Amino acid sequence: xxxxxxxxxxxxxxxxxxxxxxxxxxxxxxTWLWYKQDPGEGPVLLIALYKAGELTSNGxxxxxxxxxxKDSFLNISASIPSDVGIYFCAGRRYGQNFVxxxxxxxxxxx
Amino acid sequence: xxxxxxxxxxxxxxxxxxxxxxxxxxWSHSYMFWYRQxxxxxxxxxxxxxxxxxxxxxxxxxxxxxxxxxTENFPLTLESATRSQTSVYFCASSGSGMNTEAFFGQxxxxxxx
Numbered sequence: 001x002x003x004x005x006x007x008x009x010x011x012x013x014x015x016x017x018x019x020x021x022x023x024x025x026x027x028x029x030x031t032w033l034w035y036k037q038d039p040g041e042g043p044v045l046l047i048a049l050y051k052a053g054e055l056t057s058n059g060x061x062x063x064x065x066x067x068x069x070k071d072s073f074l075n076i077s078a079s080i081p082s083d084v085g086i087y088f089c090a091g092r093r094y095g096q097n098f099v100x101x102x103x104x105x106x107x108x109x110x
Numbered sequence: 111x112x113x114x115x116x117x118x119x120x121x122x123x124x125x126x127x128x129x130x131x132x133x134x135x136x137w138s139h140s141y142m143f144w145y146r147q148x149x150x151x152x153x154x155x156x157x158x159x160x161x162x163x164x165x166x167x168x169x170x171x172x173x174x175x176x177x178x179x180x181t182e183n184f185p186l187t188l189e190s191a192t193r194s195q196t197s198v199y200f201c202a203s204s205g206s207g208m209n210t211e212a213f214f215g216q217x218x219x220x221x222x223x
Contacts, residue, residue, distance in 0.1 A: 033211055042200050042214035043153075050209045088153070090212065097143070097168070098204075098212050100153040 004101035006089055012107045019076040021104045023089030029099075032065050032072040033090040037103070043088055047074070079108050112136045116201050116215035123191050123222055131186045131218045133201030139213075140206035142184040144168075144176065146197040147217075153200065159184055160206075191222045 005024045013019055023032070031050055035043035047058050049065035049072060056063055060077045072089055089101040114135040123129045133142065144156040145168075155168030157176040165176050173195060175187045184203075188195055201215040 031209060031211075035214075040217075040219075042216045045211050045213060048209075048211045092210070094208055097155060097158060098202075102152045 004089055004091060004099055006087075006101035006104050008104060009102070010105040010107070012109060013079055014109050015079060015081060017079055019079055019083070019106065020073065021075075021087060021106075022071060022073045023091075023101050024071045025091055025099070026070070027091075028069040028093070029091035030069075030094050031092040032063070033092070033098070034061075034063050034072070034074050035088040035090065037086045037088060039085075046087075076106075079106075081108050081110065084108050114201060114203050114213055114215045116199075116218050118218060119216065121218060121220050123188075123220070125192060125222055126190050129188050129191055129220070131188075131199055131201075131220070133184045133186070133215060135182055135184075135201075135203040135213075137203060137205075137213075138181055139203035140181070141204045141210075141212075142178065143202040143204075143212065144174070144184070144186045145200045145202065146170065146195075147200060148197050156186065156199075188220075191220075193222050196220060196222045 034046045037043045047063040052069050054065040062075045064073045086103040088103045090098045092098045117132045143158045145153045154170050159165045159178040162181045199218045202212040204210045204212045
């Protein structure tokens with residue numbers, strides 16, 4: 001089936017640092033979504049993007065819908081310990097199911 | 111409570127037994143999905159439903175059965191559980207519009223012994 005690539009697979013950062021991660025696809029999507037999953041919990045929606053080039057923020061999080069519609073980026077500014085978790089991207093074409101990336105595991109060192 | 115809820119949160123069952131995982135959403139979303147999450151495989155779609163009485167197979171449907179007699183409920187049944195079905199199962203729902211998001215339940219951790 002369709003696959004999304006996320007990078008990096010994992011990252012260790014110091015508290016206070018900014019974080020960047022991205023998601024790429026060989027196919028065009030109409031919707032890009034970013035989720036965070038804490039241990040033992042379900043993925044929680046962080047940001048939804050619907051237009052190519054769209055830049056949307058949610059607190060310290062900012063995500064962008066790539067111009068080519070084949071990629072998306074998520075930035076976290078001034079990381080804090082509770083940012084630890086797995087970040088998933090998802091794409092969707094009209095009338096089709098969601099496609100999820102494998103996730104980026106974020107660890108924040110105090 | 112509003113949202114999407116799964117039950118049970120944890121379940122241990124024996125090989126060969128039938129087990130049903132429940133999913134209930136209060137948003138009247140048209141679409142509902144079942145995923146399993148395993149290390150190294152991410153989220154894999156088992157079954158989905160576009161509306162009541164409409165269901166379709168996803169990527170890994172073998173060994174699972176679903177039904178959707180009411181919009182708000184989407185139970186997943188393992189007819190004869192196998193150890194390979196040990197996993198974390200997530201239910202999700204979304205609206206039917208062009209710009210929609212998926213919302214997930216808290217998951218059911220199923221262990222087949």
